[in-house]
Amino acid sequence: MSGVSTMIEVSDLNKTYRRGLFGSTATPAVSDVSFKINRGECLGLIGESGSGKTTLGKLLLRLIEPDSGTATFEGTDLFALKNRDLRRLRLKMQMVFQDPTSSLNPCMTVESCIDEALKRRGVRDRKERERERLGLMEKVGLGPEFLRRYPYELSGGQTQRVVLARALAVKPSFIVADEPTSALDVSVQAQVLHLMKNLQAEYGITYLFISHDLDVVRYMCDRVAVMSGGRIVEIGETESVFNRPQHSFTASLIHQNSELDTFLKEKTDSISRTPSQDLISDQRQETESLTQ
Numbered sequence: 001m002s003g004v005s006t007m008i009e010v011s012d013l014n015k016t017y018r019r020g021l022f023g024s025t026a027t028p029a030v031s032d033v034s035f036k037i038n039r040g041e042c043l044g045l046i047g048e049s050g051s052g053k054t055t056l057g058k059l060l061l062r063l064i065e066p067d068s069g070t071a072t073f074e075g076t077d078l079f080a081l082k083n084r085d086l087r088r089l090r091l092k093m094q095m096v097f098q099d100p101t102s103s104l105n106p107c108m109t110v111e112s113c114i115d116e117a118l119k120r121r122g123v124r125d126r127k128e129r130e131r132e133r134l135g136l137m138e139k140v141g142l143g144p145e146f147l148r149r150y151p152y153e154l155s156g157g158q159t160q161r162v163v164l165a166r167a168l169a170v171k172p173s174f175i176v177a178d179e180p181t182s183a184l185d186v187s188v189q190a191q192v193l194h195l196m197k198n199l200q201a202e203y204g205i206t207y208l209f210i211s212h213d214l215d216v217v218r219y220m221c222d223r224v225a226v227m228s229g230g231r232i233v234e235i236g237e238t239e240s241v242f243n244r245p246q247h248s249f250t251a252s253l254i255h256q257n258s259e260l261d262t263f264l265k266e267k268t269d270s271i272s273r274t275p276s277q278d279l280i281s282d283q284r285q286e287t288e289s290l291t292q
């Protein structure tokens, strides 16, 4: 593809969690993982629970350290960075977690949360921060009145919007979104996904989008990587992976998803049909008995 440039390049990344005396209990989480993320794209990461998706996201943000392997971010060796250089790079990378409520400090108002992020970016002027705060709130679809609220005074969807505003405050170029909407109601989920897509288009943000929900991944992502047992078993354009999976694991994941969809649809249909049909037939019987 012409005009495609690499933002992140990962080679042979490995991470094993160790616990117990001298690390006697080992859980391999990421094994020999290599892939690229292009600038401005949304790369989806799917796979069964425990396959290493979150660990991979955390490794890319240097929230945890790898055992071996390399990763570059815009050509810079990610794992060689220290202190100030690492702090500077961290401003370009943000993470949005599944549970928005635990992402915000409960003792800080929305205003202080966003203000802190702006200060971290080095915006010294108070008036300038105030202007940016209002602009960010508008971008995520929240009025200025929300600035005075504490996290416990927000709904799940509003909290995730604040989390996005705070992430945007540092002007990131890369966001790891780990199940960002799975704790939200379906209608709110759609609004937040739509917002994330708009923000991506407006700011040219690159996403690593981790999700169990294949429909969400299909809507959001340009390409998708499939993880199983700590390895990436398949990576490609989203539609081609969904329509022509190359790996048996991907095929079974898609199959399970469509079976689940059918099951849930049948359940919802029967739940929404049964009471009203019962009610109609009850009413019919009542009417019939009244007219007899």
Ligand SMILES: Nc1ncnc2c1ncn2[C@@H]1O[C@H](COP(=O)(O)OP(=O)(O)OP(=O)(O)O)[C@@H](O)[C@H]1O
Residues within 6 Å of the ligand: 017, 018, 027, 028, 029, 047, 048, 049, 050, 051, 052, 053, 054, 055, 056
């Ligand atoms: N801090 C930790 N210490 C020890 N083991 C861990 C730790 N975090 C994760 N693991 C283990 O590493 C493996 C990969 O976990 P990870 O959270 O990356 O998977 P995941 O694909 O994101 O799962 P899920 O979809 O359920 O969130 C799992 O076996 C998990 O139990």
